[in-house]
Amino acid sequence: MKTKYLLLGMMFFLLCANTFAAEIEPNDTKAKATKLNLNGSNTGAINPVGDVDWWQVATTSDGQLNVTLTSTNGLYCYVTIYDNNGTTLLASNYTNGTVTISKDGLAPGTYFIYIYPYYSDQMPSYTLSNVFTPAALTNDPEPNDTYTNASNLPLNKSKTGHIGFYYNQKRDTTDFWKITTTGDGLVRLSLTSQNGQYVYYQLFDADGITNLHSSYTNGSQSYDVVGLAAGTYYVKIFCFYSDGFAPYTLTDSLIPPVQANDPESNDSKKNAVTLNLNSTVTGHIGYYANLQRDMEDWYKVTTNKDGMISITFTSNNNQYVYAYLYDNDGSTLIGGNYTNGTFTFNTDGLMAGTYYVKIFPYYSDGFAPYTLTNSLSKYANADDGISNDVAKKAATLPANTTTPGHVGFYYKNSRDLIDWWKINYTGNGDLTVTMNVEPWLSTGGVPYSYLQIYEDTLAAPIFNQYNNSGTVTATLTGLSKKYYYVAVFPFYNTEWFSYNLTPTFTQKNCASISLVQATSNGCSNSSLEYQASGSHAPYSVQLYRYGKPLGSPIVVNNGNSFTFDNLAPGNYYATVYGDGATGSCSSTTPVTTIMPVIKGETTSGITSTKATLKWNTISCVVEYSVQYRVEGTSSWTTKTTNGNVNSYQLKNLTPSTTYEWRVAGVDMGNGETATGKYSSITTFTTLASKNENLLSTGGDNLITSLYPNPVSDVINLSIEHGSGQLNLSIVNNIGQVMAQRIVQADAAGTIVSWNVSEFPQGIYLVRITNGTSIETRLFNKQ
Numbered sequence: 001m002k003t004k005y006l007l008l009g010m011m012f013f014l015l016c017a018n019t020f021a022a023e024i025e026p027n028d029t030k031a032k033a034t035k036l037n038l039n040g041s042n043t044g045a046i047n048p049v050g051d052v053d054w055w056q057v058a059t060t061s062d063g064q065l066n067v068t069l070t071s072t073n074g075l076y077c078y079v080t081i082y083d084n085n086g087t088t089l090l091a092s093n094y095t096n097g098t099v100t101i102s103k104d105g106l107a108p109g110t111y112f113i114y115i116y117p118y119y120s121d122q123m124p125s126y127t128l129s130n131v132f133t134p135a136a137l138t139n140d141p142e143p144n145d146t147y148t149n150a151s152n153l154p155l156n157k158s159k160t161g162h163i164g165f166y167y168n169q170k171r172d173t174t175d176f177w178k179i180t181t182t183g184d185g186l187v188r189l190s191l192t193s194q195n196g197q198y199v200y201y202q203l204f205d206a207d208g209i210t211n212l213h214s215s216y217t218n219g220s221q222s223y224d225v226v227g228l229a230a231g232t233y234y235v236k237i238f239c240f241y242s243d244g245f246a247p248y249t250l251t252d253s254l255i256p257p258v259q260a261n262d263p264e265s266n267d268s269k270k271n272a273v274t275l276n277l278n279s280t281v282t283g284h285i286g287y288y289a290n291l292q293r294d295m296e297d298w299y300k301v302t303t304n305k306d307g308m309i310s311i312t313f314t315s316n317n318n319q320y321v322y323a324y325l326y327d328n329d330g331s332t333l334i335g336g337n338y339t340n341g342t343f344t345f346n347t348d349g350l351m352a353g354t355y356y357v358k359i360f361p362y363y364s365d366g367f368a369p370y371t372l373t374n375s376l377s378k379y380a381n382a383d384d385g386i387s388n389d390v391a392k393k394a395a396t397l398p399a400n401t402t403t404p405g406h407v408g409f410y411y412k413n414s415r416d417l418i419d420w421w422k423i424n425y426t427g428n429g430d431l432t433v434t435m436n437v438e439p440w441l442s443t444g445g446v447p448y449s450y451l452q453i454y455e456d457t458l459a460a461p462i463f464n465q466y467n468n469s470g471t472v473t474a475t476l477t478g479l480s481k482k483y484y485y486v487a488v489f490p491f492y493n494t495e496w497f498s499y500n501l502t503p504t505f506t507q508k509n510c511a512s513i514s515l516v517q518a519t520s521n522g523c524s525n526s527s528l529e530y531q532a533s534g535s536h537a538p539y540s541v542q543l544y545r546y547g548k549p550l551g552s553p554i555v556v557n558n559g560n561s562f563t564f565d566n567l568a569p570g571n572y573y574a575t576v577y578g579d580g581a582t583g584s585c586s587s588t589t590p591v592t593t594i595m596p597v598i599k600g601e602t603t604s605g606i607t608s609t610k611a612t613l614k615w616n617t618i619s620c621v622v623e624y625s626v627q628y629r630v631e632g633t634s635s636w637t638t639k640t641t642n643g644n645v646n647s648y649q650l651k652n653l654t655p656s657t658t659y660e661w662r663v664a665g666v667d668m669g670n671g672e673t674a675t676g677k678y679s680s681i682t683t684f685t686t687l688a689s690k691n692e693n694l695l696s697t698g699g700d701n702l703i704t705s706l707y708p709n710p711v712s713d714v715i716n717l718s719i720e721h722g723s724g725q726l727n728l729s730i731v732n733n734i735g736q737v738m739a740q741r742i743v744q745a746d747a748a749g750t751i752v753s754w755n756v757s758e759f760p761q762g763i764y765l766v767r768i769t770n771g772t773s774i775e776t777r778l779f780n781k782q
Contacts, residue, residue, distance in 0.1 A: 004483040005380065028748035030086035030112055035229045041129030046077070046117050054086075055128060057114040062165040062247075063134040064104035067113055069142060070127040076118030077126055086112050105245035106434040109524050114479050135162055137247040140175055147208030147234045150176035156253050157691045162243030163199060165216060175237040176208070177250060183230050184369075185256035189213075190222040190238075194247040194318045198240030206232045206290040216240050224373045227367035231289030257284065257369035259316055262297055269330030269356055270272055272298035278375050285359050286323060286367030293367075297331075297359040299398050305378045306498070308348040311357060312373040320362030322371060328412050330356045338362055348442035349496035351411035352383070374582075377441045380500035384419060391457040391485055394420035396580040397503050407488050408496030415496070418489040424536050424580035426481055427505035433463075433474040433486060446470045448491030449499065457485050466491055481509065483536075507585040509670050511535040511578035516561045518592050520676065523620035523646040524581040526566055527596045531561040534587075535578025544697065545570045546669035569595045569620055569667040595665045595676020597625070603684040605751075608655035608705060608716060613663065614647045621665035624648070625675050628661035640666070660683045687718070706766060710780040713757040717766060718752040728752060731765045738764065745770075756781055 008366040023044035029036045033054035036042055044053050059065060067299035069079035080092040081103050090111070090340075103111075119125050134308040140161030143757045144151040153159050165172050181187065188359030191201040202214040204226055212233070213225045235252070239245060262283030266273045275281060278680040287294050303309065313323040324336035325347055334355075357374070361367060379403035388395050397403050425431060435451045451472040453463035462484075463474040476484075490497060505640075516529040532539040539556040542549055543564050550572075556562050564574075575588045613626060627647045641648055653659065687707040705718045719726070729740035738759060743752055756764075759781045768775045 004680060019770050021633055023053055023055075026626050027054050030054050030082075033112055036113065036128065038132050039130065041127060043072075043125070043127050045123065045125035046115070047125075049121055049123055052114065052116040054262075055115070056110055057113065057130050057591055058110045059106060059108050059132055059449040060137055061108050061134045062134055065106055065111060066100055066102045066131045066133070067091070068098065068100040068129045069095060069115065070098040071126055071767060072125045075122045075124035076084035077124040077129070078114075078116050078118060079272065080114045082112040084110055084112070086114075088169060091778070105165050105243075107165040107172065108113045109167040117220040135165070135247045136327050136373070137162070137249065140177075140355075142172070144176050145174045147178070147236075150178040150208075150234055153177040153179050153235065153250065153252055155179065155181060157680075158249055160247065161237065162247050164197075166241070166243075166245065171243075171245075172282040173238055173242075177235040177237070178254050179229050179233045179235065181228065181233070181254050182559065183254070183256045184261055185228065185254050186256060187225045187228050187233065187483075188222055188251075188253040189225075189235060190220070190251040190253075191217055191218040192249040193218050194249070197244045197246040199244070199246050199248055199503065200236070200238050204234040204236060206234075208234050210291060214378045228285050229284075229294060237780050251663070252317050254541065255311045255315065259283070259369040259371060264294070266298050267294065267296045269298055269326075272300040272356055275299040275301040275357060275372070275374055277303060280371060280373040282369065282371050283359065283371050285743060286319075286361040286365075286366070286369070293365070294733065295360055295364075295705065299357040299359075300354060300371065301357060301374050302354045303350065303352050303376050305376065306351050306383045307376050307378040309335075309350055309355065310344055310346045310375045310377065310586075311335065311336075311338060311625050312342065312375075313337075314342040314370065314371040316369045317367075319366045319368045321366070322358075322360050322362060323372070324358045324360075326356040326358060327410075328354055328356075328480075332413055334410070337402050343566060344443045348440055349409050351406075351409040352418070353411040361518050372410035379406070379438050379441065381438055381498040381500050383409075388420045389416060389418055391420045391454075391487075394422040394485055395425050397486065397501055398582045399423070399503055399580050399585070400427075400656070401582050402500045402502045402504075404500045405488065406496070406498050407526055408490045408493075411494070412646060415736070417493055418487060418727040419488040421488070421501060422580075423484045423486065423503045425479055426507050426535065426578070426585070427479070429478055430505060431474075431476045431479055431484070432504040433476075433726075434502045434504070435472045435488065436500050437470050437472075439470070440497075447495045447497045449497050450489050452485070452487040454485040454487070455482075458468060458550055463486070467521060473564040479529070509578070509586060510581060511539055511576045512583040512587040513539075513576035513589055515542065515589050515592055518594060519569040520594050520596050522596055523618065524566055525600070526567040526569070526596075527563050527565045528567065528572055528574070528592060529561050529563045530574055530589065530595070531559065532556055532576045533559055534740045535581060535585075538579055540577045540581075541574055543572060543574050545572055546593045546672045547571075547672075548670055558692050567594055567666065569674060569676065570669055571672050592678060593674045595667060595674060596620070597677055598663045598665055598679045601662075601663065601679055601682045603682060605649070606684055606707060609653045610649060611653060611659070611686065612647055612649045613661055613682075615663050615679070617644055617646045618665055619644075620667070622668050623666045625664045625666050625678075626661065627663075627678065628652070631660050633660040653686045654714075655686050656688045658683055669724070688733060706777050710782045711756060712782050715756055715779055717752040717754070717768075718770070719745055719752070726750075726768050728758075729767050730754065731767060732760075733763050 024034045025184040033056040036055045036057045071077050079096040081090040090103045093101045137160035141151045168724040178634045193199045197216050198218045200216040203212045259282035315321045318340045320340045322338040337345045376387050384405035437449045438444050447466045450466040450470045454461050486649045511534045513532045520525045540551040540553045573589045573591045596618050598615050602614045605612035624641040626639045629636050660681045664678040665676045667674040687705045726745050730738045766777045
């Protein structure tokens, strides 16, 4: 029994010895520290007296390290955590039971645990364990401690990180993030500190130095930075306290204005953006990026008529913004205002031209999305559109007709302050001139306006009056036929008005026009030469084709002849008006037909009753008019071809009769027909009747004819009936065969020609046979 208890005691002793001797000795210096697995435990003992123990534990991420010491023999013992250098104390405590010491905010690394007895003459034994708790959230990419190596924070996204975590006497004090915005707007930054420690988050400009906004929180917070332009910005994260640390979540958002931005750069007149007439655009002014602020937006608007430009401007964020309208030089201010809402200003009395709009904030740090609208209001009376500011440039007023005009309108630092007109008076002594003035578009008021009439511009006017009633009327009597001059101008040289003038009188001495020469030359190169006379030049001449105006009227400045060129075939006439004449005070020429003359006339296929007329076609002719008659008669028979063809066959002619014929081209338009000049007369003689020179026939009637007869050179044999092979021979009066040939006849008709110019004069026979029929005809060789 004693032996049994002795064995049990020895086993317990060995077990205890193994438990308290698990450390690896010697480990009495940092350099000899025993490895303690992360989240592991071990045992140790201070033995002999004066012994100390060092342990090392390696962490793999940011977080909190908890070390627990249990004194297993009831003796007091110290436990401490040191930084990697083994001298920087991070946490410490002592116990004769169990104690846990903690150090949060540690970065990954190797840390050391130092254990020693509270009393130097004691030898405590212990159990040592550690628990590592990783920090919440994923860490940010390192290094990112300057803006030059900032981590990317995508737009409208969130990122997590750790700040202030410590290792080896170094603390990650700063995190930089880079944001790149794609448009103007509000940048919102949101930060959440996950451990309740205060953390700063600052927004910097693209230089990484200029602070745009800053705040801090120990929970969750957001702030907005408004008026930022598209660009690159940096966010700096750091702890409020120098020994602070925290896991965090950073979120960015870009909230753009509703209104789209204007095209940049448009910060000067030189590169102003085109603002289409009567249109609306949006833009942004005063937005900031990279140490610069977009302080000016320029627009260019081009008007096509005189009138009033209206500019409507809206600041869409209630910040005060200017809108100015400038003359063409971009420096002469002609209208403008400022608002933090919506306003409209009008600039009246402007000529057609190019003007500039400048947008800029009221305050140097102001910004706004805006809406810009322009519109042009026009006067009912059109601009006269001529340079008539001196008497010698006076334009003629049409008689009994209302003529509009503008005077005093502004552009390029100048005003058209006077308009001169003249009246070609051809009346019987009485003249009335009425001027009507429109109210201003901007105010509805009627400006004071002058009307003056001169017989001699170097003398006093024969009529001189002004008012602001809207109508000025001059009634003149006892006038002689000549030019009178009219001057229109505003009473004040800073004003303008739109007006119309009507000279009323009975017109006399109307112009006349006559045709000098018409030349037909092909399909597009014909011409008409006219001459105008009477009344006064300049003459207004309108050419008509088929009763419709051809182009616009031309102005003829004297009585010399003038020509309309490059004319196509057709019926033409011209009208003329003298200077200022209207209505029935005109003259019209008779209708002239232009048509190319037809050429190349020939006659073929002549029989006793038929003949085919041929000519050269012309591409621009619609059809042809053919006239023929018996030679010696006066009356023509007219036929029309079916389209643009080169021949026409006459039928039912009289045998042995001489005919004349001619042809002309025909064109059509607007319900009219234009027939050109006929060609020269061409003659032909029909053949004798079928049996006139028939001597004999047998079997089938071949219906042949000979022409011409008598003949001097070539005789033609026309075979109108019969087909197949024919034997032909010519025999003289003594029965001698002079010529013979075999031909293949066509049922549609066959013509055989013989040159008999070498035959002696006399009577000859032509014998035709087809095997079943023989026909003989007589001809006289001269």
